[in-house]
Amino acid sequence: MGRRKPRQIDVDRLFDTTASVFAERGYQAATALEIANRSGVNEVTIFRRYGGKAALINAALSHVLSRSPG
Numbered sequence: 001m002g003r004r005k006p007r008q009i010d011v012d013r014l015f016d017t018t019a020s021v022f023a024e025r026g027y028q029a030a031t032a033l034e035i036a037n038r039s040g041v042n043e044v045t046i047f048r049r050y051g052g053k054a055a056l057i058n059a060a061l062s063h064v065l066s067r068s069p070g
Helices: 011-029 032-039 043-050 053-067
Strands: none
Touching: 011 032, 011 053, 032 043, 032 053, 043 053
């Protein structure tokens, strides 16, 4: 049995959704499960790629802010 190829995810969508959930709910109430469901990504994928909610939110906010006009 071979290893499965990692599924491609829409990182822009994941980060935009993460930033939205964070803005709506705040850090404590934002959950990886809600972010996963709203962005169409498996929750396990979030933990495998980012290690946890804090790292995901940090990456998402950095990404979103880097796209905003100076």
